[in-house]
Amino acid sequence: MTEVMEPTLTPDSSAGDATWWRQAAVYQIYPRAFADADGDGIGDLPGITAHVPYLRELGVDAVWLSPFYPSALADGGYDVDDYRDVDPRLGTLDDFDALVAALHDAGIKLIVDLVPNHTSDRHVWFQEALRSPKGSPARDRYIFRDGKGPDGAEPPADWQSVFGGPAWEPVGDGQWYMHHFATEQPDLNWKNPEVRADFLHTLRFWSDRGVDGFRVDVAHGLAKDLGEELPSQAELDATPRDGNHPLWDRDDVHDIYAEWRTVFDSYDPPRTAVAEAWVAADRRARYASAHGLGQAFNFDLLEADFDAGQFREIITFNLELAETSGSSTTWVFSNHDVVRHATRYGLPPRGTGAAGGDHTAEKQGKRWLLSGGTEPVLQRELGLRRARAATLLELALPGSSYLYQGEELGLHEVADIPDESRQDPTFFRSPGIEIGRDGCRVPLPWTREGASFGFGAGPADLPQPDWFGDLAVEVQEQDPASTLALYRRALTLRRELQTDETMEWHDTGRDDVLAFRRPNGWLSVTNFGDDVVDLPAGEVLLTSAPLDGGRLPGATTAWLRV
């Protein structure tokens, strides 16, 4: 029996470029860890520009650039000092323009990261707020409250920040400010008209410079509804997130995005946006609405085990969901916030509660990271083999695929970073509980040798392990069986094969083998199990691992033309 998935919206060819994002392969660059042109140990914009030919050859449609703005790096650049400038360590606005031009010449779009929930504590607005008295317009751009107790020495509420530790910080005059994340990331007050107007300015600033779209950080956090009497953390936790929660996923956040949409649509082609919104799946469509941001990340596959049942359910569900929003769906396995998927898949599965699963860990790989990468034992080859199979499956799905730098090299998470080299605030704010995200942010290896394996002339500011050299780009370019070769071939084929945003499940007769058909006779089959299985009849176009006598081994995906 073949189950037919009804089409999600078919791209309108008459709209030309306006729908480029619907099925784009988007490559995330974490600029400080991509390529260091000036040899100071930190990646920079000229480093990216120098590698545009690499991106073109990889075959991606767009780049998403994580924050490159001036920042003290209290949170890897997600603490922004100035939304309309480039960090001097990363380059200048002229370097940014050169990068846009080089990407566009190569036919690659550019999405920049926008961080509207909070500024950094070095932002001129926050500095002004610190100098200004209680009740001043400068303080109203942020969320200030009086402390409790004599002299306001106690926090206004017992809230915990997302990164651990308290979410309120005193400023010395009896008032405290709220920060969802690090202390250096004060939350903005989105009820303030000046805040709203300034972000419209920022959207136009980058759109005028040729930016094609925006990735919106913490999109579900901007709108807040806080009276003078604040709820306790326990009360917040007990409040349903149904659109009326005081802090998260409020319905009125979409008024902000409706305003942004008028800016996006004033450009030709319209600028795009994708929401980072950690909300229940049934609330995601609001962010993906054509009247709002237009697309939203779906992190369901990123949170799943390498398991046919989980994958099938997630894919079916999200394609149906995309129909309700009119957007295309998004797929992602790795980004700068999570343990790389090659590593996750080499660790025991979280499971769905069944015995043996590591389902008690809040994040996959958390226990392994805390042990310095020793416990449980990482099955490196199996993890990578599964990651390659999963990525090939992902790239055959309708919708956009978001790829994270280094996954095309099959990089594993780096677990043994010395404490003194760690940079992620979650490490410092949650001692012994979170190791942080530095292990997926280690600078890329470009050459087998060199002080930083070709990342820059000198050592990288976050140390790279010795094994990075064997996975360098120059090594993999010589090897037709490398992960880099697989990504290049897959992305090229995807461009050739991709048409309508439709798929239908193809019955394989096995629970551990998933197959689906796209238009153009494109069939993707993934064997999640251990047995070697027969392939459906057809021409084999690409496989994530060698076939076994023409049959599909375990942890392998094949693309066929049928």
Ligand code: NOJ
């Ligand atoms: C989500 C970003 O992906 C993450 O890296 C950052 O720490 C938080 N938002 C806070 O900006």
